[in-house]
Amino acid sequence: MTSSKVTIKDIARELGVSIATVSRALNNSHEIHPETKQNILDKANEMRYKPNIQARNLLKRRSNMIGVVVPEFVTFFFPEIIIGIQEVVNKEGFQVLICQSNESSTLERKNIEMLEESMVEGLIVSVAKDTNNLDLFRRLIQERMPLVFVNRVLPELNANHVVIDDRKWAFKVVEHLIKCGYRNIAHLAGNEHLSVTKQRLQGYLDALTAYNLPVKEHLIMHVGVQQDRAKVGVDYLLSLREKPDAIFAVNDPVAVGCILELKKRSYKVPEDIAVAGFSESPIGRVMELTSVYQPTFEIGKIAAEKLLRQIKNYDLTPETVTLDAKLNIRASTIPPHKKRQ
Amino acid sequence: MTSSKVTIKDIARELGVSIATVSRALNNSHEIHPETKQNILDKANEMRYKPNIQARNLLKRRSNMIGVVVPEFVTFFFPEIIIGIQEVVNKEGFQVLICQSNESSTLERKNIEMLEESMVEGLIVSVAKDTNNLDLFRRLIQERMPLVFVNRVLPELNANHVVIDDRKWAFKVVEHLIKCGYRNIAHLAGNEHLSVTKQRLQGYLDALTAYNLPVKEHLIMHVGVQQDRAKVGVDYLLSLREKPDAIFAVNDPVAVGCILELKKRSYKVPEDIAVAGFSESPIGRVMELTSVYQPTFEIGKIAAEKLLRQIKNYDLTPETVTLDAKLNIRASTIPPHKKRQ
DNA sequence: CTGAAAGCGCTAACAT
DNA sequence: ATGTTAGCGCTTTCAG
Numbered sequence: 250m251t252s253s254k255v256t257i258k259d260i261a262r263e264l265g266v267s268i269a270t271v272s273r274a275l276n277n278s279h280e281i282h283p284e285t286k287q288n289i290l291d292k293a294n295e296m297r298y299k300p301n302i303q304a305r306n307l308l309k310r311r312s313n314m315i316g317v318v319v320p321e322f323v324t325f326f327f328p329e330i331i332i333g334i335q336e337v338v339n340k341e342g343f344q345v346l347i348c349q350s351n352e353s354s355t356l357e358r359k360n361i362e363m364l365e366e367s368m369v370e371g372l373i374v375s376v377a378k379d380t381n382n383l384d385l386f387r388r389l390i391q392e393r394m395p396l397v398f399v400n401r402v403l404p405e406l407n408a409n410h411v412v413i414d415d416r417k418w419a420f421k422v423v424e425h426l427i428k429c430g431y432r433n434i435a436h437l438a439g440n441e442h443l444s445v446t447k448q449r450l451q452g453y454l455d456a457l458t459a460y461n462l463p464v465k466e467h468l469i470m471h472v473g474v475q476q477d478r479a480k481v482g483v484d485y486l487l488s489l490r491e492k493p494d495a496i497f498a499v500n501d502p503v504a505v506g507c508i509l510e511l512k513k514r515s516y517k518v519p520e521d522i523a524v525a526g527f528s529e530s531p532i533g534r535v536m537e538l539t540s541v542y543q544p545t546f547e548i549g550k551i552a553a554e555k556l557l558r559q560i561k562n563y564d565l566t567p568e569t570v571t572l573d574a575k576l577n578i579r580a581s582t583i584p585p586h587k588k589r590q
Numbered sequence: 591m592t593s594s595k596v597t598i599k600d601i602a603r604e605l606g607v608s609i610a611t612v613s614r615a616l617n618n619s620h621e622i623h624p625e626t627k628q629n630i631l632d633k634a635n636e637m638r639y640k641p642n643i644q645a646r647n648l649l650k651r652r653s654n655m656i657g658v659v660v661p662e663f664v665t666f667f668f669p670e671i672i673i674g675i676q677e678v679v680n681k682e683g684f685q686v687l688i689c690q691s692n693e694s695s696t697l698e699r700k701n702i703e704m705l706e707e708s709m710v711e712g713l714i715v716s717v718a719k720d721t722n723n724l725d726l727f728r729r730l731i732q733e734r735m736p737l738v739f740v741n742r743v744l745p746e747l748n749a750n751h752v753v754i755d756d757r758k759w760a761f762k763v764v765e766h767l768i769k770c771g772y773r774n775i776a777h778l779a780g781n782e783h784l785s786v787t788k789q790r791l792q793g794y795l796d797a798l799t800a801y802n803l804p805v806k807e808h809l810i811m812h813v814g815v816q817q818d819r820a821k822v823g824v825d826y827l828l829s830l831r832e833k834p835d836a837i838f839a840v841n842d843p844v845a846v847g848c849i850l851e852l853k854k855r856s857y858k859v860p861e862d863i864a865v866a867g868f869s870e871s872p873i874g875r876v877m878e879l880t881s882v883y884q885p886t887f888e889i890g891k892i893a894a895e896k897l898l899r900q901i902k903n904y905d906l907t908p909e910t911v912t913l914d915a916k917l918n919i920r921a922s923t924i925p926p927h928k929k930r931q
Numbered sequence: 932c933t934g935a936a937a938g939c940g941c942t943a944a945c946a947t
Numbered sequence: 948a949t950g951t952t953a954g955c956g957c958t959t960t961c962a963g
Contacts, residue, residue, distance in 0.1 A: 302707060303709060307645050307648055322663065335690075344704070366640070368644060536876065
């Protein structure tokens with residue numbers, strides 16, 4: 250019934266040749282008579298032969314699979330990275346095993362262990378929001394598992410990283426806000442361990458300093474990276490005596506959450522409070538949210554290329570690739586006619 | 591270096607036992623002395639032994655992998671279905687190979703062939719918008735490949751399907767519009783071959799008929815399922831002498847596209863034209879779009895369960911599972927105070 | 932309770 | 948150009 254029952258042995262028996270000859274025909278070796286080759290190919294086709302990859306993989310000690318672990322894949326961001334990855338590795342005959350850690354470092358660990366058991370030849374990882382134990386990754390590196398981090402990376406590790414310059418682009422966002430005349434700019438930051446959180450916060454601080462604005466600690470709050478976390482941030486900021494006139498959120502989900510919360514409280518964006526995000530999302534675009542566009546496909550592609558090179562043992566020196574990005578200014582931060590100053 | 595170099599042979603040699611004994615210990619067989627077993631387990635641990643799944647799979651003629659092919663996974667919908675799938679099959683020790691056809695039946699075919707080559711034990715598929723050649727699927731069914739369709743199904747095929755009642759829920763959407771007083775309800779339909787297109791169109795027709803409203807062919811247009819396709823639909827509908835007062839779009843992306851296009855032309859939603867979608871999306875929620883919620887996780891879970899049962903040969907009679915859904919009414923269709931009538 | 936041996940499907944020397 | 952043979956790492960009879 251199932252076609253995968255047919256093996257080269259069957260073809261060999263059927264044609265009265267040896268399995269080696271069949272194998273040669275199937276792998277179009279040159280050391281085979283064209284006629285026998287054609288016969289075998291025809292027969293294989295007729296018998297609906299399908300090679301058993303597992304046998305071949307066992308022999309070659311390969312699996313032709315890589316693993317990808319991301320915090321989630323229900324929003325566009327990681328899926329787009331994954332598409333970039335697939336595009337590159339499929340072309341090289343690799344399959345991709347995709348796991349989502351659901352922002353839990355425990356599940357992340359389990360995923361990675363599952364992927365190891367599945368014998369993936371390499372791993373592309375974007376860590377969960379609470380990942381701060383690096384032992385697992387240290388072990389992987391020590392065991393020479395090809396490994397590339399994307400977006401949410403672990404700079405402490407001597408590994409491959411593919412990122413944008415979060416610090417620089419956060420600076421640009423805040424600089425834009427300052428140039429629009431906003432002076433009391435709050436920052437809703439992400440989870441403390443995350444590389445992107447630290448970098449974007451630093452960019453925010455850089456910009457204030459560069460433009461001689463005071464850093465007000467009470468305008469900075471770590472709320473996390475998810476949309477529903479915006480509420481506590483907005484609640485807090487609006488409770489201040491001196492309310493902010495702009496909010497720079499760690500990412501688009503939080504920024505979108507802010508806009509919704511502000512609207513709920515009848516604050517107008519940007520008239521009363523401007524809002525900017527990061528890692529431009531489709532939903533942010535629809536809401537006219539100022540944000541930083543990340544080249545997601547490109548991130549995936551570059552990460553995949555680096556991983557393949559590592560798998561093939563080309564270059565083994567870990568390296569950080571920093572890709573370009575773009576600040577897109579939209580209605581959520583454009584003040585109506587020289588608002589102030 | 592690489593831990594996966596250690597085999598049961600190595601452990602056996604190290605301990606002076608046979609590989610059979612090692613195998614027994616590792617598979618906690620009962621026919622082994624507890625002490626030798628413990629020794630072996632300790633040694634395996636010490637040597638960082640990792641079983642070679644491929645060898646085991648080869649022997650057992652399994653792969654422990656299933657394939658999933660969806661049109662895309664950058665919007666929430668299919669990712670959520672996939673999460674449901676993973677949840678079920680991971681628990682059973684299966685891995686999931688995910689492919690996106692990018693709405694192309696050609697790529698869909700390639701994906702499926704790639705998955706076959708990877709020796710997946712079953713397939714969960716949601717077809718591309720232009721899939722109308724069923725030969726590939728007929729072959730799969732004939733070759734007894736376990737197969738479940740979700741959302742975009744092929745009713746012509748005697749296969750497993752997991753869906754909601756698109757016709758019924760489209761009826762409910764249009765019924766709601768009618769009850770709100772809208773009388774000139776247009777339908778922007780999807781690609782003609784798609785099951786969901788046909789069903790939702792039928793539900794639209796059902797509702798008009800049920801409420802004794804005339805079916806106006808010129809208010810129906812097949813535009814496709816992607817957001818950017820809304821433009822041609824809106825252009826057309828607004829060019830009519832008798833413009834519609836409501837639009838029922840085949841899905842949320844098209845509905846969102848409509849709202850954006852209407853706003854661009856200074857039409858107010860819902861005051862000038864109401865808009866309803868289908869398959870509620872996060873972006874739709876933010877835009878206050880009336881839509882039908884689909885139980886995405888559940889769809890994935892049920893599909894996975896059916897597939898596993900097929901793989902294990904439990905029940906082989908193909909079946910269509912119809913899950914419940916929910917109409918969520920939001921601002922995009924609520925007329926301001928008995929608008930008309 | 933343990934070991935020897937066969938074999939899953941395939942490739943790659945090594946012969947012929 | 949083709950066949951023979953030896954495994955890849957593992958499980959599983961079948962003997963002892």
